[in-house]
Amino acid sequence: MNQYPVIYLDLREIKGIGDKLASKIINHFGSQEEFLRAASNYEVYQLASMDGISQRRAVEIINTVLGNPTQEFLKTERSVQIYEEIIQSIIQYASTEYSKNRVLLLSPGKNSENIAHNLDIIMEAKEKVTHLPIEELRTLLKNIDFTKASKPKYDTSKAILVESREDYTSLMDRGLNQHAQILSINEVGSLDEFELVIYVYREGILEVNNTSNLTMVNGEAEDLEIVPEIILSYYQENHDLLVNILKIRNILGYESVLGDVLELLDSIGSSRVDEKLFDDAVNQAKEKADKQLEDAIKNVDLSGEEVLDLLNRDMPPKIQEIFDRILKEIIRDIKEDTGVSFDPFIQKYPLEIDWQELERVKKQEIGKKQVKSFEERVIVAAKLENLKKDVESEIQEILEFDYQFTLGCFAHYYDLHPPHLGDGFSFKEGLHLNLALEDPEHVQRIDYSLESPDNVVLLTGANSGGKTTLLETLAQMSIMSQMGLPVCAREAQVKLVDEVYFFSKKRSLDAGAFESFLSTFMPIVVREEDKLILLDELEAITELEAAVKIISSFINFIQDSESFAVIVTHMAQEILKNTDVRVDGIEAKGLDEEYNLMVDRTPRMNYFARSTPELILRMVYERSDGKLREIYGKMLERF
Secondary structure, three states: OOOOOOOOOOHHHOOOOOHHHHHHHHHHHOOHHHHHHHHHOOOHHHHHOOOOOOHHHHHHHHHHHHOOOHHHHEOOHHHHHHHHHHHHHHHOOOOOHHHHHHHHOOOOOOOHHHHHHHHHHHHHHHHHHOOOOHHHHHHHHOOOOOOOOOOOOOOOOEEEEEOOHHHHHHHHHOOHHHOOEEEEOOOOOOHHHOOEEEEEEOOOOOOOOOOOOEEEEEOOOOHHHHOOHHHHHHHHHOHHHHHHHHHHHHHHOOOOOHHHHHHHHHHOOOOOOOHHHHHHHHHHHHHHHHHHHHHHHHOOOOOHHHHHHHHOOOOOHHHHHHHHHHHHHHHHHHHHHHOOOOOOEEOOOOOEEOHHHHHHHHHHHHHHHHHHHHHHHHHHHHHHHHHHHHHHHHHHHHHHHHHHHHHHHHHHHOOOEOOEEOOOEEEEEEOOHHHHOOOHHHOOOEEEEEOOOOOEEEEEEOOOOOHHHHHHHHHHHHHHHHOOOOEOOOEEEEOOOOEEEEEOOOEEOOHHHHHHHHHHHHHHHHOOOOEEEEEEEEEOOOOHHHHHHHHHHHHHHHHOOOOEEEEEEOOHHHHHOOOOOEEEEEEEEEEOOOOOEEEEEEEEOOOOOOOOHHHHHHHHHHOOOHHHHHHHHHHHHHO
16 A cells, blocks of 8 residues: 655755755665665654654655655645544554554545555455454564564684685685684694584595584585574574464464474474583482492402402402493493483492593584584575575565554544545544544534535534534545545545645734735635635634635635635624625534533534524533622623
């Protein structure tokens, strides 16, 4: 939805960005190309994280980069505020930063095909949302983002061995020295210093027969065959992300390679050897053997000749048999505990541990385990490298899903319906967004129409009766429709316009403000673009007659154009003396039992509604006490 190409190749081409800010942005992102990449990926928050750039400014800059026409469409501050309120209503349903950025860049346009396409997507999303576990998905989606960049840590326990200076230089140029030490055969000392040595060979000139910690890799090998962690670290860093993506895809019924990916990751065995396991097994075996030797030797009868042999340091056959039997048994115990058959004992009583032999065996097993683990990791890394494109595509698909899910939730919870594009503005059972989530029993939906030939209307009626709310509802429907969004009405017709103007109350038209009025409002009239103009409570404090003539002229100009306007004013009677214009009214019906104003908020067309000072005064009177109540009472007597 709303895919826009990057149209600027130079930051300085963007309106409002000078050399200083352009340089600041380039420094923040690292390069102009990286900023344009971020902009095309809707990364509003990354730009807004810069000092001195607000979220609104970040949106403006990226909208300009993407060619979005928001700034050309929303012509007044209040129009922009209403647009931003719509955005905030949507963004509350966004779970990922990607979706929030996309929502921030939703932009009104005038291409009816794009609007219809966007509406189809959102209404489909709205329907889909009703069949999904919304809260479960939102919980999972909050943990979804783009994959984290990863870089394997430098591993001092490993070394890469090469045969020539050319190979050494080649691996350095490939950056493999960032992961492990690269050694040349001519310079290497003892390979026992490392738990694992990766021998990148071409001729195989190194004798490796008794080197348990060495594995051989062909000199033409790819980087992942030498340092598989280059690939594996990406997956390990993003493991939790992939688990959540898979859960979401399973809920949605999407196919996925992530089950295979996670299975491959889980298949990688640990390369660690538990040295304590060896120490404990040997110590337990010694303790057991010493006890058995003590018990067995007590029952041995030695001849004089055998005693002389002992004195001569020779082991009598009877004693040797005992040692052999007991050692055979405990060596078997050690193998059961460690998986390795070895004899770490010196035959004495009590037995002595041959610490050098024990360390040799541990180092040997560490080397074997490292080599086996390395070979497994290379196989897994190669498979995962082939799956990486699919993995990235699946992650992007879920990020895109969250964007559409966000819009679908918005349309679902606000009960939005697609508008029809036509030649005017009208709606049935319409509602202001701020009221859409309230209890429907306490909210009145309204009907209204603004169509040719009555393309300009004066809106009159009760204070606090909903005139401003009606104008804002019209503005919301116009802006949302041109953003390709459904609107808050059972039925709606909307005209596509070029510009939306919303002037908030109260704009004084006293003598000192005439020039300001003329310079603000009259240029709107001469612009040829189709417009929706919403004026909230134009009031004249002085120079009433002149003000009315100017406003009447303003109305006549708009009536003769393709634009539409609704003007809330208390000067309707005076204006009608100077021009023929439809007057609609919102009228109060009285006060309820709790002295709240009762208003029929649906305007009556061609009806002059009076304001309600008496009702409001009575409401204030009933809610007051003491001296203030007496004063309000005396005022009421005058009515």
